[in-house]
Amino acid sequence: MAEGDSTVIDAQGAWLTPGIIDMHSHLSVESSPGLSGAQDGNSIKGPVVPWLRALDALNTHDEGFLHAISGGVTTSLILPGSLNAIGGQGYVMKMRPTKERSPTSMLLEPPYGLNGSDPDPNVPPRWLHMKHACGENPRNYGDTRMDTVWAVRNAYNTARAIKDAQDDYCAKATSGDWASIRNQKFPESLQWDAMVEILRGRVKVQTHCYEALDIDNFVRISNEFQFSVAAFHHAHEAYLVPDVLKRAYKNVPAVAMFSTFSRYKREAYRHSEFAPRLLAKEGIDVVMKSDHPAIVSRNLVHEAAVAHYYGLPEHIALASVISTPAKVLGLDHRIGFIAEGYDADVVLWDSHPLALGATPTQVFIDGIPQLPNAHVAPKPAEHQRAPSTPDFSHEAAVTLKYDGLPPLTPKRKEGVVVFTNVTKFWQADASQDDVVDVFGGHHPGDPGVVAVERGRVVCAGSHSVCASRLAPADAEVVDLQGGAVQPGLTSYGSSLGLAEIALESSTGDGRVNDPLEPNQSALLGLGGYLAKAADGLQFGTRDAWLAYRSGVTLSVTSPLHDGWLSGLSVAFTPGAPHRLAQGAVVRDVVALHCTLGHGDPGPSVSTKIAVLRRLLTERVEGELGGWFQQVANGSIPLVVDVGSADIIASLISLKKEVEQKAGSTMKLTIASASEAHLIADELADAGVGVIVTPPRSYPYTWDEHRILPGPPLSSDSLIGHLLKHNVTVGLGPHGIAAPSHPDAAHMAVWSTRNLRFDAGEAMLDAGSGVLSKSKALALASVNVERLLGLEFDPEDRDLVATIGGDLLDFGGKVAAVISPRQGVVDIFV
The missing domain is CATH 3.20.20.140 (Metal-dependent hydrolases)
Structure with missing residues (x-):
């Protein structure tokens, strides 16, 4: 040539x-x-x-x-x-x-x-x-x-x-x-x-x-x-x-x-x-x-x-x-x-x-x-260079030994557990708005130590500072080999905890009735009803354990539905043995959830928004009306799964209308939000945050065809763009179908365990300087919780200890969950 x-x-x-x-x-x-x-x-x-x-x-x-x-x-x-x-x-x-x-x-x-x-x-x-x-x-x-x-x-x-x-x-x-x-x-x-x-x-x-x-x-x-x-x-x-x-x-x-x-x-x-x-x-x-x-x-x-x-x-x-x-x-x-x-x-x-x-x-x-x-x-x-990955030889051997179904329950420790050789210790700050590095400029020559008793941190600092906590003869010592302690992740967007096998109806809670469907049972009452996901929870599912063993310590799950109104979500601990255990159900009712999309089953989008308007601005009798009044007065959030920017714009207008009439601030969170970048400034001005699911946008449906795909096709990712426009952003896991698909939440359950990698990838896609590791951790923890109306004292938050790296890279292996909610440390290594 x-x-x-x-x-x-x-x-x-x-x-x-x-x-x-x-x-x-x-x-x-x-x-x-x-x-x-x-x-x-x-x-x-x-x-x-x-x-x-x-x-x-x-x-x-x-x-x-x-x-x-x-x-x-x-x-x-x-x-x-x-x-x-x-x-x-x-x-x-x-x-x-x-x-x-x-x-x-x-x-x-x-x-x-x-x-x-x-x-x-x-x-x-x-x-x-x-x-x-x-x-x-x-x-x-x-x-x-x-x-x-x-x-x-x-x-x-x-x-x-x-x-x-x-x-x-x-x-x-x-x-x-x-x-x-x-x-x-x-x-x-x-x-x-x-x-x-x-x-x-x-x-x-x-x-x-x-x-x-x-x-x-x-x-x-x-x-x-x-x-x-x-x-x-x-x-x-x-x-x-x-x-x-x-x-x-x-x-x-x-x-x-x-x-x-x-x-x-x-x-x-x-x-x-x-x-x-x-x-x-x-x-x-x-x-x-x-x-x-x-x-x-x-x-x-x-x-x-x-x-x-x-x-x-x-x-x-x-x-x-x-x-x-x-x-x-x-x-x-x-x-x-x-x-x-x-x-x-x-x-x-x-x-x-x-x-x-x-x-x-x-x-x-x-x-x-x-x-x-x-x-x-x-x-x-x-x-x-190729990632330096953890050693899973033992886990692989046990998987074969148990014919593909190895035991997943951890070793539970109520006494003293000491984590040594800790490089980073990230924790939610007192304002609950961010995640900060507690160790800060800790000298690398003096290995970090985090000492825990009954699931609560009792000392964090250098080896010399925490020496007194290392004395108990029954203390368990876990060497993190340069790893990290960080906030547990919070999952939203899957049906985790509602089924053992997603597409096997005999293993799950089933789907709730759509209140707009005709011929409703008289038992539901004139004002209708709202299902609570808490009533259908299943603990000990393999997906829940695998999510927990991958750093997800809190899941917010709403009832499954084929229509537009889902019901009331629950916040629970995926690693709890049953719902009556300490710390199992963290919040019985978190938020009210619905789905809006063009082509969804049932009446038109405009009909559904008209029904929302009535429920939020008029005193509708019955249980349904009562819960919507709590949304209108700001007691619980309304979370709407929606991709289309046009529908999101209509919801922002509805929020303003409700607030003007009620005289209080309504909490509205958009989930999915594939086209949210088109009205980012309007979302910020209205105080509406978004939980982005899936983390990388894709044009599954017409409601999502105007996406911001992220690098290399666009300089901004959806998450990066929204953050630059001062929108509060949370992150949900990947599914396999369009978020508006009736099986989307069910089919996202498996991917909850990969939320850690989704957050790490989102950090990189957002571009230099947009998301630090601490802010990426917040994306999948405190931000999601804030958008769902959940607030916790930092000392009551579960933490995750990782060997060799952190949750946001391919080098870290989850070693333990430090759970003040349950009063234990769950050890996996």
Whole structure:
């Protein structure tokens, strides 16, 4: 290449990787924003539809393409959904737009014949991918597992009969036995052609299977009909049965999986965060995937980073989203590596790709830059190397010992516990408005000590200052190895504590009635009622324990609902054994909650706001009216889950109207708030704060299509922008669906444990100087509490001790919860 034709980029020592490859995505077949006319992920025509093609549903207007690129994703396998036992054909796409603007032009190595090309039997095939699904998902047709397995076997038997007939025809033709086939056509079927090609080894099988029994079923089928399986997807129990995987026909399938997304249904109940490391130890290829939009593909590298945090080696974690999926897709001859002759799909990063919040500064697809104006703030120096992660060897071994369900209860200590080698001690200040470093400029040569008795800090300072507290013979000493003590986090936005398994109704509280629904029971009274989440609480759920063991010491949960009015939330301790235990229920009633969105079930948005106006400005008799009067006079907050800036503006106007009439200040908090940046000044002027969920905005619905995506697509993140405009901001965990989706709160439960990483990532996305670590901790603790009307004496706040780092990085491991509410220290190490 001539010098004048080249562009030289000085990377200044930055990390450069091949493009990220998402091996399980529904991008463009389940489009964003989620308009009904653009959702083509599943067929409802029957359990077996191998003749359907995802290509025929690829929507190139999906806003998710640019978001995927902003996370470094350059290539994705686009699969049909999982409602069918055999759901159809998947295709590999490059993410970049083309001049032709067509789906066909975005395909990578389209299979022979698709574009008029002729297959050449002397060269490797251009791979087609066939989506299969096992277990619960095909039950949408009323099928049991036995029905589903029979449907799959019958389909393969049909394909095998066609293949055998073809082979017989060809054998007679090549032997010159023309008389036998003179009046016969070559046996073929357009419907079953792709299945026949599976048996000929020219189509890769990608199968959605969760549990051991489903994996075993599919392995038996692969041997019965002699076809290889490219990968088991989701495969939450694969780590428990590596020998079953190794029995699959001809090759050991890869496992395409999540890091911590689990327990949302029975099949996912035994998933473990240690699954990637355990599978890799068995020599099984590990692929981290998004299942976009279940996890937005922009965050795929974060999935690999979390797997690395829990013990997946650095090189395997990076390979899990780069070279391993390239190999499994049969495309490692052109993607997944930076080498001469390979596609120029490369990503330049602002930090090590496995560092928290790693962001591309440029993404090249086929040598073409995709981010003309990348906005990236400088990252700390320590982010330029792979994170130094904790040792979870013991926890991983115990997980296997207990068949995926290890004990999660801590060792409880009421007496003296002394934490040594403490680098930082953050605590809420007396005003409850911020989190401050108690140690301040503590000299690093004099190790910090925090001494605790009956769950309360009795001394914090240097070793010499707290020496008298180290004397009791029964004192337990926990070495934090340079770690930290910080406020426990407060979760809002999930249904934590209302179900053991989110989508198993028999394990949960259920959904409350919508008061706007007709034909309400007379038992509810003329004025209606409001459900209290406190009445449906469940303690000891695995998600609650995992959240607690990850630093979440308080959860505010509102009742589940399908309509607009949820009910009254409760504040509880996820680590309490039952609701009657000391400190279990922190506040019986916290706030009144409702949801407003265009396209939500029931009457119009304007009707619902009219009802709110009446309930807040008139004396409506009954329980419902009584609670709304408490909102109107400022006794409890009204929390509205809403994305649209227009609806938020209407709520601000309603607040002013109520205040003018009542003569008191109404507490209004906006949750979700995806478009809140559009009216940030108005929110600040009205004294309305927001709890941002999810932490990184995404255009799930039309109400959220005007988002501020954050770096590298915008210089400001939503959180950073709101803070700059003096809006009080709290943070909620990631879910898997639009916040207005009826299952959003349920499906966010698993992610509560990752709130610590969400807060750390929000700190980095907000840009330099916007959020310090102390303010980022406040974002997920005191700020959320203030927005929900919760106020605590600093001495009554739970604290979290971490080994080796803090809650906001990949170096810290939660060692204990210091709980004055419960009067104990819960120790996990």
